[in-house]
Each structure stands twice: as structure tokens, then as C-alpha cells.
Amino acid sequence: MIFDTIVAKTTANGMSAINLIRVSGSDSVAIVNQIFKGPNLNKQKSHTISYGHIHNNEEIIDEVLISIFKAPKSFTAEDVVEISCHGGNFIANEIIKLLIANGSRLAENGEFTKRAYLNKRLDLTEAESIMDMVNAKNMNQLKIANAQLRGDVYNLVESLQNQILEIVANIEVNIDYPEYDDALEITNEIIIPKTEELIVKIDKILREAQTGQIIRDGIKTVIVGKPNVGKSSLLNTLLKEDKAIVTDVSGTTRDLIEAELNLDGVILKLIDTAGIRVTDDIVERIGINKTKKAISEADLILLVLDQSEILTDMDKDLLSLTKDKPRILIGNKMDLGSKLNVIDEHVINISAKNNVGIDRLSSEVKKLFIDEKLLTSDYTLVSNTRHIGKLEEVKLALNQALKAAKDEMPIDMVEIDLRKAWTSLGEITGEFSVDDLISNLFSKFCLGK
Ligand SMILES: Nc1nc2c(ncn2[C@@H]2O[C@H](COP(=O)(O)OP(=O)(O)OP(=O)(O)O)[C@@H](O)[C@H]2O)c(=O)[nH]1
Ligand SMILES: [Mg+2]
Numbered sequence: 001m002i003f004d005t006i007v008a009k010t011t012a013n014g015m016s017a018i019n020l021i022r023v024s025g026s027d028s029v030a031i032v033n034q035i036f037k038g039p040n041l042n043k044q045k046s047h048t049i050s051y052g053h054i055h056n057n058e059e060i061i062d063e064v065l066i067s068i069f070k071a072p073k074s075f076t077a078e079d080v081v082e083i084s085c086h087g088g089n090f091i092a093n094e095i096i097k098l099l100i101a102n103g104s105r106l107a108e109n110g111e112f113t114k115r116a117y118l119n120k121r122l123d124l125t126e127a128e129s130i131m132d133m134v135n136a137k138n139m140n141q142l143k144i145a146n147a148q149l150r151g152d153v154y155n156l157v158e159s160l161q162n163q164i165l166e167i168v169a170n171i172e173v174n175i176d177y178p179e180y181d182d183a184l185e186i187t188n189e190i191i192i193p194k195t196e197e198l199i200v201k202i203d204k205i206l207r208e209a210q211t212g213q214i215i216r217d218g219i220k221t222v223i224v225g226k227p228n229v230g231k232s233s234l235l236n237t238l239l240k241e242d243k244a245i246v247t248d249v250s251g252t253t254r255d256l257i258e259a260e261l262n263l264d265g266v267i268l269k270l271i272d273t274a275g276i277r278v279t280d281d282i283v284e285r286i287g288i289n290k291t292k293k294a295i296s297e298a299d300l301i302l303l304v305l306d307q308s309e310i311l312t313d314m315d316k317d318l319l320s321l322t323k324d325k326p327r328i329l330i331g332n333k334m335d336l337g338s339k340l341n342v343i344d345e346h347v348i349n350i351s352a353k354n355n356v357g358i359d360r361l362s363s364e365v366k367k368l369f370i371d372e373k374l375l376t377s378d379y380t381l382v383s384n385t386r387h388i389g390k391l392e393e394v395k396l397a398l399n400q401a402l403k404a405a406k407d408e409m410p411i412d413m414v415e416i417d418l419r420k421a422w423t424s425l426g427e428i429t430g431e432f433s434v435d436d437l438i439s440n441l442f443s444k445f446c447l448g449k
Contacts, residue, residue, distance in 0.1 A: 001118055003078070005031055006107035007099045009092045016087035021095055023081045023104055024112055029068060032081045035098045036066065041081070046070035054085065054095050061098070062091050076112050077119035117430060124430035125153040128384055132216065140215045140265040144381050153382060156205070157428050160198065160394075164422045167194055171415045188405040191414055195402045198421075202395050205382055209391070212383030214299075214369050218260065218267030221365075222294045224322065225304030226314040227251050227275030230332040233352035234304060235259065235272040244272050251275065254287040256294060263362055266370055271298075276321075277314055292321070300365065301327035307349060308336035319343070328364050390428045397421035 005025025011018070023032055033041040037060070038052020048068055054061045067082040074080035085091050100106060113130055116122045122130075129148035136142040147153075170186045184190070223231045227250035235244050235257065244257045257272040271294050274287030295301060301322045305315055331340050334349040334356065348364055350357030382388060401417035426432025 002026060003115060003118075005104040006111055006115075007096055007104040008107040008112070009096065010082075010112075011087075011092075013089055019085050019087050019092045021083040021085065021092060021099070022075075022107075022112060023083070023099060024074070024076045024078050024107075024115060025104065026071075026079055027103060028079045028081045029070075031099060031102045031104050032066060032083065034102050035095075036064075038066070041066060041068065044068050046073060054083070054098065056094070056098055061094050062086055064095075072119070072121070075121070076115040077121040078115060123151070123154045125157070125384070125387065125428060126151060128386075129153075132384075137260075137267065138262055138265045141267075144212060144215055144383050147381070148384075153387065154429050156382070157425050160201065161422055161425045163194070163198060164418055164425070167191060168415055168418050168422065171411055171418075175412065186411060188408055188411065188414065191405045191411075191418075192402065195398055195405065195418075199395060199398050199402065202391055202398070206388065206391055206395070209382040209388050211370060212381030213385065213388065215266065215381070216383040217385075218269045219365070219369055220271070220297065220299045221268045221302060222271045222273060222291075222298040222300070223302045223304060224273050224291060224295060224318060225275060225332075226306075226312065226318065227277050229275065229304045229306045230352045231275065231304050232257070232272050234302070234330070234332065234350070235270055237352045237355050237358055238268075238270065250277070251279065251281065251284050254283050256287075256290050263365060266366060268300075268365065276318060295322060295325065298325060300368070301325045302330055302361075303327055304330045304332050305340055305343075305347065306333055307331040307338050307340050308333045310339050310341050311343070326368060328361065328368070330361065387428050390424050393424040394421045397424060 003025055005023060005027045007021065007023045010020045010022045029041050029044075035054050035056070036050075036052050037055050039050045041050060044050055046068060047070075050066045050068070052064065052066065054064050062085045065084040067084070069075070069080040069082070071078050083095060085095055096106070113122070113127045117124060117127045126149050129145045132145035133142065133149065136145055167186060167190075170184055174186055223234055225231050228248065232244035232246045232253050236242050236246065238261055239259055243259055245252055251274070253272055253274050255274070259270045259272075261268040261270055273291035273294055274284060276288050276291055279285055279288070303318055303322055305311070329343065329345055329347045331338070331347045331349045332352050335351045335354055338349070340347065348357060348360050350361060352358075382391065397417050397420040401414050401421065404414045404417060423432050
């Protein structure tokens with residue numbers, strides 16, 4: 001595909017030693033050459049670097065290095081020129097202005113990656129993984145992003161698509177070429193076990209995706225409890241910093257306090273909340289409402305109780321408010337004794353103030369959310385919410401195909417649902433056109449000879 005030539009600064013704004021400006025499109029080399037004093041760029045080979053200066057006909061703007069990547073061996077699969085200039089926004093902006101004046105246009109957000117996709121250099125999952133790589137904050141996140149960039153999700157989806165295609169192709173051949181007796185006559189009896197097998201596979205991928213998603217996006221963890229029980233102290237101890245104000249006055253925390261914690265490669269998105277109680281204070285009441293909303297949106301609740309007191313009505317309310325959520329009960333202030341009366345749920349005893357028992361809490365969180373086997377394996381983890389949503393659609397369509405087959409519906413009715421499953425899979429990678437399906441389909445058979 002031929003597109004116009006686009007330009008953007010690829011490094012972040014602000015002060016730095018170097019900036020990188022990327023130009024992509026069939027005119028990129030010629031455009032840069034017009035504002036470059038140095039070797040003639042039009043004559044340079046691909047994957048070479050040239051030294052020289054960018055000028056505006058009157059002044060030298062900067063001393064630069066120019067890297068040339070000729071199509072298709074470039075990030076976008078088009079001719080790409082990268083200008084390494086000096087840092088600071090002024091120089092980069094001047095160079096970009098010159099590039100625009102000479103025939104390129106400012107790229108939109110993500111447009112280089114979009115071109116890589118449109119030029120079939122990357123599939124959608126690989127394109128999406130680039131953002132995940134940039135955002136990665138630990139090794140596990142990076143591992144997932146790398147696997148996706150390597151094409152692991154693509155391969156997984158393609159293999160599922162092929163299994164469906166085989167059935168669909170066979171059905172089509174049965175219908176269109178009844179005289180072609182080399183092709184297996186597909187019946188509902190054959191479709192049922194094949195579809196069941198696919199559903200089992202997708203279920204497994206979806207189960208593993210939960211871990212993938214947690215590694216990618218973190219666990220939204222809300223610390224709740226009655227006032228003064230030590231919620232903010234727990235936040236601070238977990239973070240190893242004095243993030244939240246701690247006092248012995250009930251109602252110290254009024255607003256939500258958010259922080260991120262890396263727990264051995266698993267991100268906890270921690271939220272400290274206002275202690276819940278009945279109050280006339282308007283600010284505190286708003287805080288308490290926010291706490292309730294945070295509870296409803298949480299992946300995990302850390303419900304803090306006070307070991308030094310017996311269970312109060314407020315504790316009981318909180319126990320019932322959070323009963324349908326994944327939660328961990330924490331008995332804080334264990335240094336002050338254990339008066340907490342029986343709860344028939346496991347309570348982890350800690351002292352937030354004295355940093356005791358925090359390891360036990362960490363391992364409980366991991367036990368609840370992380371399948372250790374998955375963390376250490378190289379298994380492809382589907383982790384992107386969009387991919388998971390599409391896989392749910394695939395599962396639904398396959399279940400409909402299975403039901404139709406079991407109800408002994410005509411085979412072309414079953415095929416409709418199978419095609420739907422195939423298309424939803426294709427939407428994950430961006431390869432879902434019916435034309436592709438048809439040409440794939442017939443390439444599997446040596447028909448028309
Ligand atoms: N003895 C003891 N005191 C603690 C412990 N953890 C917290 N405290 C004390 O309990 C008091 C309240 O602590 P906070 O962390 O502010 O409690 P909170 O739950 O955030 O309170 P609100 O924000 O008012 O809802 C402070 O005086 C802390 O020093 C502990 O493990 N042992
Ligand atoms: Mg607090």
C-alpha cells in the first residue's frame with residue numbers, strides 16, 4: 001500500500017541528550033535529503049548511518065546522524081529515515097517544521113504502528129504488544145509482551161482458526177462438489193467431538209488468561225476497615241514509605257489514596273480508603289461513599305480487623321458488604337493481644353505498625369491470584385482484555401454450533417456458527433476477511449483439476 005510520508009518525534013518531550021525523529025513513507029529519504037548537508041542520502045544503502053547537518057538554507061540547525069531503513073525491512077515496511085538529533089524540544093520542533101515544509105505530515109498517535117499493521121509487517125496482536133512493552137514495569141509483564149510481539153498469540157489463534165477451517169472447508173466441499181468423493185462426508189457426529197475439543201482448549205486459554213491479565217494490568221486491591229484499625233499503616237508498611245497520614249484519630253483518611261506495589265512481579269494497585277462508620281461530617285461521608293464504590297470495583301479486598309478488640313457491629317457490616325468479593329481478612333495490631341472473636345474464615349495476623357506478618361499476607365495474595373506454574377512457564381498468556389472478549393465470543397459461537405449439531409440441525413446451519421467462531425478469532429489478529437476464508441478454504445483441496 002502507498003501512503004503519504006509522515007513524521008514524528010519518537011522520544012518523550014522534555015530535556016534529554018538525544019531526540020529521535022522518525023520519518024516514514026516512500027518520499028522519506030528524498031525529503032530528509034533536501035534539508036541535510038552531508039552525503040547524498042538518495043545514494044545511501046539501507047541500514048546505514050550518515051553523519052551531517054540539518055539546515056534551513058540559512059542556518060545550521062543541528063549536527064545529526066541519519067539512519068536509513070529501506071522498505072520492506074523497516075518498522076513500518078516503508079522507507080524509514082530516523083534522525084538522531086540533540087535533545088530538547090526546540091531543535092526537534094525546528095527539524096519537524098522543516099520536514100513538514102518539505103512535504104511530510106505530522107503522524108497521528110500510533111500511526112507508525114498502524115502502518116506496520118496495514119503493510120502486514122505486524123498483525124494486530126503484535127502491534128498491541130508494543131504498547132505493552134513500553135508500559136512494562138517488571139519482568140513478567142515484559143515476558144508476556146515479548147511473547148506477543150514474537151507472534152505467540154498470533155500462532156495460537158491461527159492454529160485454532162485452522163482447526164475450524166478444516167471442518168468448514170470440508171462442509172463447503174461436500175455441498176459444492178458432491179461428486180468429489182475424496183473429501184470426507186462431514187456429519188454432526190464428526191462435528192460434535194471436534195467442537196467439544198475446541199471448547200476445552202479455549203476454556204483453558206481463558207483460565208490462563210486470568211493470570212495473564214493480572215500480570216498485565218495488576219490487581220485492584222482495596223484496603224477497607226472501620227476507622228483507626230490501621231488501614232493507612234498497612235498501606236505504608238506494604239509500600240515501605242509514609243504515603244498516607246497515620247494518626248490515632250478516627251477518620252484520618254478522608255479520600256482514596258492510590259499507590260502501586262510490585263509484589264514479586266505482580267502489580268497490586270492499592271487503594272487506601274476512609275474507614276467506614278456513621279458520621280455527620282460531610283467530607284467524611286463523601287469519603288465513605290467513595291469507599292463503597294471502590295469496594296464494588298475491586299478485584300481484591302483487604303479487610304482489616306483489630307486484634308485487640310472483639311468484633312464490632314461495624315466489622316460485621318463490612319464482612320457482609322464484602323462477602324461476595326475475593327478477600328483476605330487481616331487481624332491487625334496483633335502486638336496488642338488477640339481478642340478478636342471467632343470468624344469462621346482464615347484471618348492473617350499482622351502488626352502493620354511493627355511490620356510483622358506482612359510476608360504471610362503477600363503470599364496469601366499470590367496464592368489467590370497467581371498460578372505459579374504459569375509464571376515460570378513460557379506458555380503463551382493471552383492477557384489483553386480485547387483478546388479475552390473475542391475468545392469469549394468464539395466460545396459462545398462454538399457452543400451454539402455444538403448445540404445445533406446435537407439438535408441434529410442441517411449441517412449448513414452448524415456451519416454458520418463455526419464460521420462465526422472463525423471470524424471472531426480472526427478479529428483478534430486482524431485477519432478475518434471472508435475472502436481470506438474462501439481462498440484458504442479451497443487451497444486445502446486440489447479441486448478443479
Ligand atoms: N499497636 C499497634 N498500633 C497500630 C498498628 N497499626 C496501626 N496502629 C495505630 O493505629 C492508629 C490508626 O492507624 P491508621 O493507619 O491511621 O488507621 P486507619 O485505619 O487508616 O484509620 P482511618 O484513616 O481513620 O480510617 C495509629 O495510631 C497507628 O499507629 C499495629 O499493628 N499495632
Ligand atoms: Mg487511614
